[in-house]
Amino acid sequence: MSQLFITCAPAMEALLVDELALLDIPAKPGHGGVKADATLENAYRICLWSRLASRVLWPLIEGPAETADDIYALASQVLWPSHFSVNKRFAVDFTGASREIRHTQFGAMKIKDAIVDVFREERGQRPEVDVKEADIRVHAHLGKRGLAIYLDLVGKPLHQRGYRTQAGAAPLKESLAAAILYKLGWHKDNGLDYLVDPMCGSGTLVIEAALIRGKRAPGLKRSFAFENWSHHDSSIWAQELTAAIDAAVPIESHFFGFDSDKRVIEKARNNAKAAGVGRALTFETQPLKNLGEKPGERGLILCNPPYGERLGDMAEVLYLYRELGVKARQFMGWRLGVYTGSPESLRQLKLLKSNQWQLNNGALEAVLASYELDERQGEAPREAPAEVVQSALSGPVEAYANRLKKNIKALEKWAKREGIEAYRLYDADLPEYNAAVDRYGDCIVIQEYAPPKTIEPEKAARRLQDLIVATVAVTGVKADNIAVKTRARQSGSNQYEKLESRHKYMWVEEYGVRCRVNLFDYLDSGLFLDHRLTRKWVGEQAKGKRFLNLFCYTGTATLHAAKGGALTTTSVDMSRTYLDWAAENLRGNGFKGREHQLAQANVLDWLNRSQEKFDLVFLDPPTFSNSKRMEASFDVQRDHVELLDAVSYVLSPGAVVIFSNNKRHFKLDNAAVEEMGFQIEDVSRATLPEDFKRNPHIHVCFKLVFAPRD
Known part of the structure; x- marks a missing residue:
């Protein structure tokens, strides 16, 4: 012993x-x-x-x-x-x-x-x-x-049963799958005749459930280190093996695994076959939305939904949980188990929880939640898709949903008439739902403004979740086409920060110009929607002009100038990434040749070196920048006089500078600017698009006409 x-x-x-x-x-x-x-x-x-x-x-x-x-x-x-x-x-x-x-x-x-x-x-x-x-x-x-x-005595860890020859992207260990089943009482409650995993991946939960119910020893199909031990007793081991083989019973329960990815379903079938339970299990390609009625009176729905590790995935994941909650109500009399690394998403199920256990997946914190699907959960829906929508629009979020519907109704016809595909649907209209919602063709971007410190983080997170799910329901946009981001109102240079690396680009049109946008990889998409009218005005004034775009970002104002017939265009920015983006924008609109120049440089340095003269300038500097390529930081309030003075040396008489920025409470130093020879006209309201009129402080914009004194 x-x-x-x-x-x-x-x-x-x-x-x-x-x-x-x-x-x-x-x-x-x-x-x-x-x-x-x-x-x-x-x-x-x-x-x-x-x-x-x-x-x-x-x-x-x-x-x-x-x-x-x-x-x-x-x-x-x-x-x-x-x-x-x-x-x-x-x-x-x-x-x-x-x-x-x-x-x-x-x-x-x-x-x-x-x-x-x-x-x-x-x-x-x-x-x-x-x-x-x-x-x-x-x-x-x-x-x-x-x-x-x-x-x-083991060698390779015991969770390596020997049957899982293929796995999905984020497989559960077999031991963890067994622990989940034990917690839910699968090994004790033989009255649970069915098991359904609607998001089964490579099938580990379903296979482990079958092995438990069939009393199949999990170590039968593998070798052990003790077989190389000098004190190993092969006769005792042979007796244990024989007893384990004799202990197996026919698998009479019904097991179903579904997944929307046919590739992982094939992996699940192969794994089940290797485990010796392939004939007892049914694996089929089927998305959650097509999950049908319960196949029997009592059973267990069990799944490990996606976690949504990236913020951009949040819409898809939350809507999936909401859909799961609706589908689960069709399985009255059953038990539901959800294992998740995103416990805050469980509230989207809209179900009364029976129990919850902390059960980490390695270093990843995760929980297992249990639900008894009985009369306390409400009646099963007759039409699941409609119920998902209704569920998403009920409760406190209904006010947001109604406002979003109202805005869409008012803006859709306007946008179509104007010929624009990217516009703002909602901008913190209701203080409880503090976010901006933008449409880009068939996609949506939700940008959560950083909540005030007076709002509890958990409460703010719940509101954001509800807003996301309601946005999917109201707009009808696919959840995987919705990008979610968090930003402060005063973003400074943060719009240039990279968030992800999906490289998912698309084109949207405004006033006959095609703009290339990326909704997931960066805080901003590559197209500042509030400057849409300003860009249009640039295009209308550009014919025969030498056009200069400073802090050009992705060059969208340059596109309008080129389309408007500018004689030449020059676009200046410090970022190689955004200059390459601007080049793609130009090529995508058929503009190429030496008359369209792109310069990577610090704007002030470039202005001090330039020997050229320009007739039309678009100047939209960041609120604040401390780029590594600059010797000193830039603050638009502090440094705008110096910047405009430098611009004045590259202007022809009568040249027009469109100067804008997004700093709240920005004050133009009129006296200093007039002293340089500029005539000033505040065109902030005139450049405010229809979809931004609910937020008149989104930007300031000035038309500066250069009339130097003799």
Whole structure:
């Protein structure tokens, strides 16, 4: 009889104690595993039958150890050649630390040295170390009570059952899938005759459920490190194998796995076949929206929906949860289990929760939520898609939904008449829903303004979630075509920050010009919607003019000038990325040639060097910039006089400068600007598009006519 240490993932210790009790092996929970007094027969049984354990560690020696010499001395007391032969490859796993031993690799090295030296002394030769393909694994843990050295009877972790030859993008470990099923009582409640996973991926949850119900030992299809151990008893192991084979029963429950991706469904079928349960399971390609009525009176709906790790995915994920909640009501009398790394998304189910457990997926924090689908959840919907929409528009968010509908009705005809495909639908019209909602053709961008500090973060997050789901429902835009971003109203140069790398570009039209936009990768899309009328005015004034676009960004104002017949265009910006974008915009509209110049430079430096003269200038500097390419920061309020003075030296008499910026409460230094020879006209209201009239402070804009004094 030896005291084994059986490791498992955190929070599974109590479940593992219960599982071992079913194998008639009493155990006590510890940290990261359980302890059990067991025979060799018991150890084999755990290796063969445990669905939750990671490793089964057989004790070799334990004693005080603080220093490297202590570790070496204790490990040297083990007669290693009695445990494995010199032709076996071995590896050492080390955990823990002491004042002197702070690196696990160093601790492992000292034990490895001891093993090799013992072999040399006893056998005159040494075994090879092979970390990846070891025949024998030694595990050591250094803690407050000293050093404990074990023989790992398992080898590859127990969750590697041997059936999962193919996996999806983010597969669950088999042991975690089993823990989820145990928490939901699948192994005890034989009245649950059906299991449905509507987002099954590579099928791990469904396969593990079938293995449990069919009493199939999870270790039957794999090998173990103890088979290379000198104390291995093949006769006892053969008895355990025979007993495990005899214990299997026919799988009478009905198992269904669905997924919208036919590629992962094929992987699920192959995995089920490898696990020996392929004939008992049904895997089909089917999106959640097509999930039908319940196939029987009692069962379990179980799924691990996408987490939405990127903010841009939030709309798709939230709407998926809302749809799942609606579909679940069609399974009255069943139980629902949802395992998620996004617990805040669970509220979109709109279901009364029975229980919730913290059950992390490795380093990722995650929860398992349980729901009894009974009369408390409300009646099952007759028409699920309509119910999803209705559910999304009920409650406090209804006021936002009504406002959005009203704005869409007022703006859609206007936009079509004007010939624009990108415009603002909503801009924090209601203080409770503090966001901007923009349409770009068949896509939507939701930009959440940073909430005030007086609003609790949880409350702000709930409101944003409801706004996103309601936007999907009202607009009818596919959830995966909705980008979600968070920004402060005063973004300064933050519009240039990169968020993702999807490289998903599209073209939208305004007044006959095609503009290339990217809705996911950057905080701004590449098209400032509030300057639409200003760009149109530039195009109307550009014929025969030499046009200059400073801080040109993606060159959209240049497009209008070129379309309007500008003699030449010059666009200046510090960013190579945005100049390349501007070049794509020009090519996409058929503008090419030497008459369209792009210059990468600091604007002030470029102005001080330029020998050219221009007749029309569009000047839209950032509110604030501290780019690495600049020697000093730029503040539009502080530095606009210096900037306009530099611009004045490249102007022809009578030239027009359109000067705009988005700084709230910006004050033009009229006296200084007039002293340079500019006539000033505030055209802020005249350049405010129809879709921004609800927010008259979105930008300031001035028409400056250069009339230098003699």
